[in-house]
Amino acid sequence: GRAVEALTTRAARPRTHKKHVHVIPPPVHALKEPTRFLKQSIPLILHATLFGFMLAVHYMTNAFDGPIYFLLLLGAYLLLFKFSDRFFLAVATTGVSFGLFALPFSLFFKPFASGIGVNCAPAFLVKLVKVGPFLFEKGNCQVSPPWMLLVLWGFYLVSLILFVYVMFRDKPGKNRDQDTIPLLLFMLGFFLISIPEFFYIKDIYPQHFRANTMFKLGYQAFMMMGIASAYVFYRISVMQANGKYLLKAIYLFFFVLVFIYPFYSVPSYYGKLDKMPQLDGQKWIADSYPHDSELIQYLNTRVSGQPVILEAQGDSYTDYERISSFTGLPTVAGWWVHEWLWRGNADVVGSRIPEINDLYQSPDLELTRALISKYKIKYVVVSSLEREKYKDLNEKKFEQLGKKIFTSSNGIGALYQVN
Numbered sequence: 001g002r003a004v005e006a007l008t009t010r011a012a013r014p015r016t017h018k019k020h021v022h023v024i025p026p027p028v029h030a031l032k033e034p035t036r037f038l039k040q041s042i043p044l045i046l047h048a049t050l051f052g053f054m055l056a057v058h059y060m061t062n063a064f065d066g067p068i069y070f071l072l073l074l075g076a077y078l079l080l081f082k083f084s085d086r087f088f089l090a091v092a093t094t095g096v097s098f099g100l101f102a103l104p105f106s107l108f109f110k111p112f113a114s115g116i117g118v119n120c121a122p123a124f125l126v127k128l129v130k131v132g133p134f135l136f137e138k139g140n141c142q143v144s145p146p147w148m149l150l151v152l153w154g155f156y157l158v159s160l161i162l163f164v165y166v167m168f169r170d171k172p173g174k175n176r177d178q179d180t181i182p183l184l185l186f187m188l189g190f191f192l193i194s195i196p197e198f199f200y201i202k203d204i205y206p207q208h209f210r211a212n213t214m215f216k217l218g219y220q221a222f223m224m225m226g227i228a229s230a231y232v233f234y235r236i237s238v239m240q241a242n243g244k245y246l247l248k249a250i251y252l253f254f255f256v257l258v259f260i261y262p263f264y265s266v267p268s269y270y271g272k273l274d275k276m277p278q279l280d281g282q283k284w285i286a287d288s289y290p291h292d293s294e295l296i297q298y299l300n301t302r303v304s305g306q307p308v309i310l311e312a313q314g315d316s317y318t319d320y321e322r323i324s325s326f327t328g329l330p331t332v333a334g335w336w337v338h339e340w341l342w343r344g345n346a347d348v349v350g351s352r353i354p355e356i357n358d359l360y361q362s363p364d365l366e367l368t369r370a371l372i373s374k375y376k377i378k379y380v381v382v383s384s385l386e387r388e389k390y391k392d393l394n395e396k397k398f399e400q401l402g403k404k405i406f407t408s409s410n411g412i413g414a415l416y417q418v419n
Contacts, residue, residue: 044086044089048094050097052095053097055073055097059102072185077090112341112343115130117200118135119143120142135202140209144196144197152218155254156229162247163183163232169239170239182227185225189222196210204340291383291411294409303329306328310372311324311383311385315336317335329379332356381414382398382413383408402416
């Protein structure tokens with residue numbers, strides 16, 4: 001009764017006091033959650049930073065490789081973290097790290113590619129010529145025949161089919177985690193192969209306009225799917241289902257077709273293989289051009305800094321520019337087509353070739369002196385390739401413009417220091 005009376009009295013009592021709002025503080029664990037997330041993410045941030053550095057190295061070595069392996073990392077991050085905070089943190093850290101490490105290179109590098117060409121562009125797009133980075137060039141239409149793609153990539157296609165079959169024959173959940181990365185390698189590999197059938201990077205080659213794109217993408221696809229296909233044989237070997245010996249036989253049959261290739265390709269290039277393989281470039285130059293080897297040794301031991309040298313200029317995949325190659329010293333002009341490719345036009349090297357001819361052959365001392373000053377040449381090489389290339393070689397003028405500082409033991413190679 002007293003309780004009822006008290007409640008009634010309280011309800012009837014006029015409320016003249018102000019209403020107080022009681023704020024419930026958040027639990028302590030909620031305040032610690034961001035700090036805990038950051039602490040747990042430190043290993044991920046460090047790994048992602050390292051990956052960004054490695055991507056930058058790939059990009060500086062070959063501009064195609066940067067985006068290729070960044071795409072591979074995106075797939076790996078997605079498999080590991082799904083669309084979570086850790087996924088976006090990993091992607092952002094890798095991207096920022098890549099940009100910072102590649103920045104010194106990117107500031108001074110101008111890509112030779114002039115756009116993204118569309119393979120077999122329809123007529124209405126050809127009329128537009130260009131939209132943004134995309135180019136629509138008339139007549140640029142090359143499609144790989146299916147049989148050719150099967151010859152090149154059939155083994156990897158068979159490996160993928162066997163892999164998918166083995167995955168679904170296993171018990172649910174078994175080996176699923178370790179199967180995801182090889183599957184990702186297969187998917188990215190076939191994606192890279194398909195790109196040149198639709199797009200190509202525009203470079204200097206008019207007839208083989210897809211060549212560089214197919215080579216750069218196909219090379220990475222070959223390595224990725226090679227690793228994945230080796231894993232497929234392992235998965236077949238450890239599977240519990242019946243029929244694994246039949247699957248092994250199918251795998252090995254197609255593998256043998258690939259394996260016999262080196263037995264024909266290597267001898268076709270290197271001959272009968274009756275010589276000891278040699279990877280030491282110093283030994284090669286000493287055997288092939290002993291006089292140049294002595295000259296290179298002289299420059300490497302006696303010359304400091306980065307003075308410009310003059311040597312005979314030649315085309316790609318020849319022995320020309322061997323002195324600058326083995327000393328690291330700059331020369332007036334390198335391999336013509338490669339220099340043309342890297343710059344996107346032939347003007348720079350094309351204009352220097354006639355002047356190199358004048359430097360070696362012209363009897364005009366004033367012209368020679370002006371060209372030496374123009375290119376800041378300090379040393380002039382006169383050796384077997386120079387004597388072979390420049391039939392009207394005027395060697396005596398270099399003694400008038402400087403002095404001979406080195407002669408090879410066989411008398412073929414000479415080095416002049418010019419004023």
